[in-house]
Amino acid sequence: MCSHLEKSGQASQESVLPGISSKDSCRRCPAEPAHPSHQLPSSLHDTCPGSHLSPTSRLRYSRFLDPSNVIFLLWDFDFEAEVITFELQVRTAGWVGLGISHRHTVVGSDLVVGGVLPDGNVYFSDQHLVDENTLEEDGSQDAELLGLTEDAVYTTMRFSRPFRSCDPHDQDITSDTIRVLTAYGLDDTLKLDPERTFVKSIFLLQMFHPDDLEVPKEIIIHDLEITDFLIPEDDTTYACTFLPLPIVSKKHHIYKFEPKLVEHNETMVHHILVYACGNASVLPKGINDCYGADPDFSLCSQVIVGWAVGGTSYQFPDNVGISLGTPLDPQWIRLEIHYSNFHNLPGLYDTSGIRLYYTSHLREYDMGVLQLGVFTFPIHFIPPGAESFMSYGLCKTEKFEEMNGTPVADIQVFGYLLHTHLAGQAVQAVQYRNGTQLQTICKDDSYDFNLQETRDLPHRVVIKPGDELLIECRYQTLDRDSVIFGGPSTLNEMCLVFLFYYPRNNISSCQGYPDIIYVARELGEEVSE
Template identity: 30%
Template sequence: MQLQIIVTLSVLLLCDAKLPRFKPHSQPNELPSNPPHSQGLGQLQAQSKTEKTSRIIDQYRVRHRREIFDSKSYESSLTWAHSERLDQNGDVILRWVNTDSSITFRLEAKTRGYVGLGFNSARNMRGADLVVAWVDDRNGNAQVLDCFGSEHEDRAIADDVKNYELISGYQNDTHTTVEFRRQLDTCDKQDFVIGEDTTQILWALGPDGSDGQLPKHVKSGARPLRLLQPVSKPESIPLNHWDVRLTNLTIPHVMATLFWCKIFKVPELPKKHHIVGYEPLIDSRPIRNNIPVVDPTSQSPVHHMVLYECAEDDDKHLWNTWSEGDGYFGPNRPSAWATCATPIAAWAIGSQGEFLPENVGIPLGEKGGVSYYMLEVHYDNQALHNVLDSSGIRVHYTSSLREHDGALLGAGIGVSALHVIPPKQKQYRTVGICSTECTQETLPEDGVNIVSVLLHAHGTARKISLKHIRGTQELPRISEENFYDSHYQQSRMVPRGRKFMRGDTLITECTYDSTSRDKPILGGYSAKQEMCLSFILYYPRTELAGCYSMTPVKEFFETFGVKEFYGLNFMQVENIFLSSGSFENLPPQPLMELEAQKHNVNETGEQGMQGDDQGVGLMKELVIWEPPEFRNKSFMAHLNEMPWAEPLLTEQIEKTLYKGMHMTFCKKRDDTWGVPIQIQSYPNYTELINNETSEKSCHYKSVRLPSVTKTSAGATNKYSWLTILALCITLIVAR
């Protein structure tokens, strides 16, 4: 038997040697394979790769390409599900549509040179997945080059494996347009896996005439996007809109952080309506020489906005008066506004708003039970500019009622200075809990259905996940972002929804990178402080509005080695944190060591007034009495002087605050407690093991897509290797 196999293989090889040599059919993106290379990118390797890339591009430019389709005669008839400007002027527009396994792009760029598109987790091309496309000025044929970014410098290297397929391409007097596609996961180490996480979309435009060359780009940029987000905009239903916005609010240059709140009365509606979506209205004009001006290059200080329902109140006259006024600075708003506790729309930087699924709507109108709403706008004005602002939210609503009444639930870590992230940490985790007791008491017997989630934190957050615990078992994550970008906070649809039962637990976990910070980061509303929140859209509507936790005061301060403060016990400090935050009854400070507080640059390294600081000011006022080695220092000074470079210290603090005791809060829509405040241990459960990577069987070879390209009339058909093999076998049999 072995002898027969050897003889057969010998005959096949002989047959193959005598047949004319045919090259495999080349797809437009199939360049000659690069020779094997090592993973290191030293000077010799870098020079070799540069020469190799230049050689490939030269071959790509000069060889006869008549087998490529005439791109001017072909353009796909795809319906593009998504369309985004990648730059502010609209010179680069990306459209795309995806299936379960592949994604197709249309790139429209204002250039007659090359256009580059890249995918990365960072806002640079180092290690990025890159594709460079152009249209040949001589024959009008479009071409694409599969590349990747060097790990050590900003330059493109031709990829060994070609995973981009050209569909069409053409250019006119001003623009170049190309269409191409790829697999979501190509199993190629040099390619970026396109998934549910935020992707940094890189773009670059080459100079005119740079067909097949890679000179330095003339324009470039990056924009965070989630490419696999579902389409949620309603099709053709009768929609009305209600603009909930401020009017000519002056943001003073002395306020680095400002919260402004205003009451609005609902439109006069004859019956119940449903809110089905919302979008931001950003109108910020810098004031120059006492005149507000329109400047497209000026960045708005609007950081995030939340629209809250207000519980019903018999004093309609007072609420009408408030609705006709200009509003209040956040900490000074009337105490009755605390009943405006149920969020119905949450917007943050980078979001374009949200439209609800077709079976869910949020009740609107007095006939639906709510008459007044509060808009809360957070301004981040670290540049300390004078700005005139009229921003807000456009609410879309309809009289065509949906099947279910929906609501929004706020969860995570209660915004407070008791939320601390040490400096110089690469991956530091904090966690907020929505307790079993809260959901057991407030949710219906059949539970609720979670539709979408907006994950919210500030600039040092890198990962956020919303965990789902049932009993002692963690279920698959409801929502997760592994490449969080605070400049792109679009809500995330939950695929196929999620059933959340009475007695289940929610855990919002945030991971921070504070390596660029020299001092601890406190929780708060300033963009230089931090948050860890989830805004969860669900149905059917319940009385639950907020479900949070934070570290109990005594456990928090003891974690940092503090046993007692001057003139205050821990119970009194806790009451201050849980009350309005008034510090009027604080004892006089015994030392004058806190002079830094009198300057614009304070102990947390922030400039200007920070508005609603949620206890940050208290951290600077509390003076340590015990233990003696810390005596007469403010707690903030103590935090700043801790040896944060010691990993054993930070690891122990993280473990204690994460897995230790938690004070839980369960708030209803009318600002009453769903269950009393409780102090409880971190839930005991079996963590979910993510084994998706181990189940993958990628061998890092090219994954070919079915061809959708057309060839020109003069193109020559080539034999495939399978055809040659079949011919050999036929000749053997014939003999």
């Protein structure tokens, strides 16, 4: 495997692949004997040791879980106690249920169910799905009821459960993408109805809540958006335009960004990237194909911020921001929007983009974004019919100082964005130093293409010049009958990780690519050195 730094063309051989450590310990309340699901056992009133959230604690996170906004979920968690608390509010007078689903099927999913009978008695039970229509009670009851009420509009159920119970019928709560299963009935008959059963991907264990972050006293908003762009009827379009950043008389910091999407076009916008342009660049005007006949529309390669399908806003930690207004900062950017118009709909105009929030109240550090992974063009490929296929992208940071032009300080990584297309199942970034694996920087073993969002690390990760960074992407291609090549279309593939770090340097990307001579020989092709 070779390692590619932006503009360097340097190559080196991969030395070692990492193992993946796993957490084997379980934390749960003592197992309770099985009990009928129509009554509430007194044991469930006991408090699980280490649970710090009271039955009336404010839950910081919330989301609607169905298209009609009938099901509303609130949740919070205690990392030290390894306990998560849920409150499910459903517009029904019947039973309600919440659990964790598998990737491809609801069969085997866990589901905590409860409700209030007409006589006022409550029922509550930890169950699992034997098949798509049948519930069965778990032998080990690992959910603790904190409250169950019914009024004229809602049935509300609050309960807690451990991150990992060791019950084979309970799915673990991890920092991976979690597929949350919800269901409800119109009465108290526990029967699943496909029209009232939903699965939604969520990051349950989020490191920070926006309310935990500082909001500057002075806030200025600037929109970077494409203007009245007629979305082509093609399956895939990469549209690019060049836009100025705000003109300021002194240094400012961008501290937050969010997507700006046009209603009814949301399903077509796959991702939006903002690239910094050099101040000496001669930039074209208008809107054009990013990677088409005019190479000028692919100028500028250093990512400032990025958003992808399923993401929301992201606010940087209180001590970092994107520098704006100094002689070293970009004055122009390239806005790239990837449209996926698989239904070939005509006559749709778009004005999507990125909204920036910036302030004159400066933070301690200027931040940057480092793009890692597999070089997409032209030799990233994945075979069809594979249950599991791995791609590896190696970055050797020993060339950073040469590329940067000045000494490169240790960088502190605080956030990340993972990116593959539809065949992607798992992504991780692993750090090596002097040939020894140090740690997994970030990972998601349950990656969902439809939920790509910038995430915070639980602690800063220090990367020193000379470290090796290995990106691993796992794909499943059982539904494909031809080779998948790396490329821009959603039906092509990518293997990328964007690391958000400080202090900023001039390195924009460091990606690996296969040894094409070795690959050709393994495929039985004749090659010349």
